[in-house]
Amino acid sequence: AQTVTQSQPEMSVQEAETVTLSCTYDTSENNYYLFWYKQPPSRQMILVIRQEAYKQQNATENRFSVNFQKAAKSFSLKISDSQLGDTAMYFCAFGTLNYGGATNKLIFGTGTLLAVQP
């Protein structure tokens, strides 16, 4: 069975500093996708960043970047220059394609609650 583990239930960071959220996963698949989603107090799920397993280059989106270690099955999220608006629950998710590529089921970790302190 595929699993996603986020071992840090809560984290805190000072505004403008850098923080790294951890995520590990377990799978026997070779082709898959990894995602970080953000869920602020409004509870709207927002995509932060995605990584295709076949790409060796780590994905980046402005202040957000990942460290993807395929052999170690690790997918951490680094937030640089943290802002108060980054305060949210962050979920790591793993997805593979099925039904001939028509759908992809996502498996989510339990989340890390990040608090950015002023």
Next chain:
Amino acid sequence: DGGITQSPKYLFRKEGQNVTLSCEQNLNHDAMYWYRQDPGQGLRLIYYSQIVNDFQKGDIAEGYSVSREKKESFPLTVTSAQKNPTAFYLCASNSPGQGSYEQYFGPGTRLTVT
């Protein structure tokens, strides 16, 4: 604006009643999904559908039912057989067949059953 709408935002029901949660998308996505979120847990997949009139059970389908009569709509019915229906329900959509692998989520419905 393209997006996913879920209604209502809050829903209250008495135990023993069936209740239907609405999910509509105007993103022209082929696939749609229903997730359940409980405190301290990640999202768990209830049902998903890749095309009109076809859908599959997810990891926690017992006590739920769905239909997909239109591409834009994927309503979820929480039946009286669901033992712990109080939760936050999220609908999502995408089109992996067209390279859209990330799922886009609606704002969610908070269901409380007493």
